[in-house]
Amino acid sequence: MCLAVPGRVLEVAESDGLRSGKVQFGGIVRNVRLDFVPEAGAGDYVMVHVGFAISRVDEEEARRTYEILQTMGALTEELGPNEDAI
């Protein structure tokens, strides 16, 4: 139930005080409510749960974490792959 999927905002529309937009998930585009992410605009990534964006993905944080993780991954790559595990 609490799953949320990241998608990229393509365009934003507002009507009657409600905020929504087209969001792309891989090859699929869906209408998503953007009421809870007033800061998100076209080009931003948002996490979407039951048709509502619940956060704008902080790209800075994502990059920082991922870079640290990648450094770790690079170290084991050198130790050789283990196809049985993840």
Added chain:
Amino acid sequence: MKYLDEYRDRAIARALAAEIASVVIHPWVLMEICGGQTHTIMRYGLDELLPRGIELVHGPGCPVCVTPLDTVDRAIALAKRPDVILVSYGDMLRVPGSHSDLLRAKAMGADVRVAYSPTEALKIARSNPERNVVFLAIGFETTAPANAMAAWEAKHEGLANFTMLVSHVLVPPAIRALLASPNNRIQGFIAPGHVCTIAGYREYEDLCREFKVPMVVGGFEPVDLLEAILMLVKRLEAGEAVVENQYARSVTYRGNLSAQRIVNEVFEVGDQKWRGIGEIARSGLQFRKEYIRYDANYVFNLDLISAEEPAECMSALVLQGLQKPTDCAAFGTRCTPESPLGAAMVSGEGACAAYYRYRRHKEFQ
């Protein structure tokens, strides 16, 4: 897909598992609260990547599993009324009530429809003005803003034929109940990333201080969970109880204030029954009196329907991390996803369903 694939990277996952093995000295029992995280752990076999001393126990963070039996019975009773269209998230359809489930009611002619979003339930209400549309609105903090928005919109549109049967639970009171239990074995928590996306993690700091248990707000992908486990193990080995945020790409300290605002407009905190666990004080959300007209319990006078839980299902112990699904005599035999004894075998987030689906049932074949 961006922000998914990179967090499923095998090399990084293996490096994290190796790092965990290198820092761990003592055995530790960790709980992931959220059923979505349980499924990632089972699906990718993360528990098997960990050193022997680290035990993961699975928490009560499955909204379908903890929706009270009487709420399911009430939904079925409503669905059977010819004037009602019962709209539900798909996961709830197979959840056993006392005598039946929504899918069986549908097969017998009840108008039960599945919605992915509360906005779809509103649409059904708008296009069926002569019918009463009841939305079975369950969830944790993550889903509360979307469900609250549906009630808010119905009120502002003056939608007269729309009500909601609500079962909304809150995570921090459940953690408190687990930690305060004399049977508690949990030494560290992976806090639920999407719940905290909405609610922030201030409340977890209070729990951490009170019970001296470290907590890491974790994401849902394999790399997220392994990193969260590494962060927890480091704190546990150092004897430090603090709250950290692994899932900073989505979670901020104060959470999503716009979402909190709509939840507070529509709902207030109240005592709440959890299936398998019982009542936990101030652990749920109920309609404020300004929104009582959208409460199906009130409109259809459902309070008289109450239910006793069946004795054979031991999901209460599973949800509290006291037993593993495979400890249950009925697991994989008298209880399967096709014919479940309890909700934990049904939901896409139930621990029993995760064990059954991803391999543990093989041990029983």
